[in-house]
Amino acid sequence: MANTHLTKETQNMKIGDILEARERIASIVNKTPMIQSIILSEKVGRPVYLKLENVHEVGAFKIRGAANKILSLTEEQKKRGVATYSTGNHGMAVAYVANKLGIDAVVCISNRVPKAKVDSLKRLGAQIEIVGDSQDDAGVRCYELEKEKGLTVIQPFDDPHVIAGQGTIGLELMEDLPNLTDVIVPLSGGGLLSGIGLAVKSSERDIRVTGVSMEQSAVMYESLKVGKPIELEESETLADSLLGGIGLDNQYTFNMVRQYMDDVLLIPEEEIAYAMAYMMDKHRIIMEGAAATGIAAILGNKIPHQTGDIAVIISGQNVDISILLQLIQKYTADEM
Numbered sequence: 001m002a003n004t005h006l007t008k009e010t011q012n013m014k015i016g017d018i019l020e021a022r023e024r025i026a027s028i029v030n031k032t033p034m035i036q037s038i039i040l041s042e043k044v045g046r047p048v049y050l051k052l053e054n055v056h057e058v059g060a061f062k063i064r065g066a067a068n069k070i071l072s073l074t075e076e077q078k079k080r081g082v083a084t085y086s087t088g089n090h091g092m093a094v095a096y097v098a099n100k101l102g103i104d105a106v107v108c109i110s111n112r113v114p115k116a117k118v119d120s121l122k123r124l125g126a127q128i129e130i131v132g133d134s135q136d137d138a139g140v141r142c143y144e145l146e147k148e149k150g151l152t153v154i155q156p157f158d159d160p161h162v163i164a165g166q167g168t169i170g171l172e173l174m175e176d177l178p179n180l181t182d183v184i185v186p187l188s189g190g191g192l193l194s195g196i197g198l199a200v201k202s203s204e205r206d207i208r209v210t211g212v213s214m215e216q217s218a219v220m221y222e223s224l225k226v227g228k229p230i231e232l233e234e235s236e237t238l239a240d241s242l243l244g245g246i247g248l249d250n251q252y253t254f255n256m257v258r259q260y261m262d263d264v265l266l267i268p269e270e271e272i273a274y275a276m277a278y279m280m281d282k283h284r285i286i287m288e289g290a291a292a293t294g295i296a297a298i299l300g301n302k303i304p305h306q307t308g309d310i311a312v313i314i315s316g317q318n319v320d321i322s323i324l325l326q327l328i329q330k331y332t333a334d335e336m
């Protein structure tokens with residue numbers, strides 16, 4: 001994992017793709033707030049900022065990539081409709097964007113996806129197909145629909161338009177934080193990290209990118225370790241939005257994450273749980289487990305460098321509220 005500035009095109013993606021994405025999605029996606037967390041800044045002795053990607057209407061950043069991809073389709077493709085498979089937030093983003101643009105959307109999901117997410121998908125007007133135990137099973141069904149009905153499959157991460165859409169976060173970070181030196185990015189398929197990485201490494205500034213995943217089933221981490229995309233069994237985690245493979249035929253994100261990620265941290269379940277309860281208690285911010293991995297890295301003082309501003313991507317808030325309540329009860333009995 002090299003710590004280098006961008007010197008050449010990566011997979012033919014350029015900073016211009018992200019600049020274009022920003023204009024394209026402006027009618028659907030608002031710039032999100034950046035707030036300083038005083039309590040976390042005191043904890044680590046340097047400014048910690050929260051990039052609030054939880055405040056989008058769908059409760060997660062994935063609206064950016066979905067909007068950029070769907071708005072780039074031809075009129076003919078839009079008429080036939082779109083399909084997607086996802087652990088929830090990407091599906092919700094696709095449903096939301098399609099609905100806004102008057103395009104039909106089918107979402108294929110596995111039976112592991114939490115009930116809160118299924119209900120939200122239905123409310124957004126998507127057709128739901130529940131298949132199998134994993135995101136991979138849902139993916140197979142999705143490609144059947146592409147063959148049978150001519151729907152366009154909207155990839156959750158391994159697509160240049162999706163990556164460029166997520167990369168718009170990187171532009172906003174650099175605009176808002178002139179002293180930014182570290183970005184903490186939840187990592188699953190790597191679309192979020194690839195986009196932010198491309199954005200910040202294309203600048204003249206020295207900004208480090210740290211990926212955070214849960215300890216179990218961290219597919220990108222294990223794939224980078226062996227040097228090629230691999231598959232892993234999915235296991236239960238509070239960070240359910242970080243589950244799912246990266247695709248054995250990964251085209252973009254494996255290489256982009258390899259190029260842009262300076263460090264990677266794996267977070268144990270108890271620390272994810274504690275971070276979720278902590279943020280509710282101290283900040284009144286609802287975070288799903290995936291987003292809490294970044295806060296856990298801060299709380300555990302795991303960011304290896306000493307100076308400059310840290311931005312943590314608060315990637316989403318879509319957690320079953322009963323799970324969050326249990327965690328709050330569990331941890332507020334202790335000293336937080």
Ligand SMILES: *Cc1c(COP(=O)(O)O)cnc(C)c1O
Nearest residue numbers: 089188189190191192290315316
């Ligand atoms: C999808 C998602 C991630 C990870 O994004 P990738 O592009 O798959 O790495 C992180 N947090 C939340 C809330 C997500 O929905």
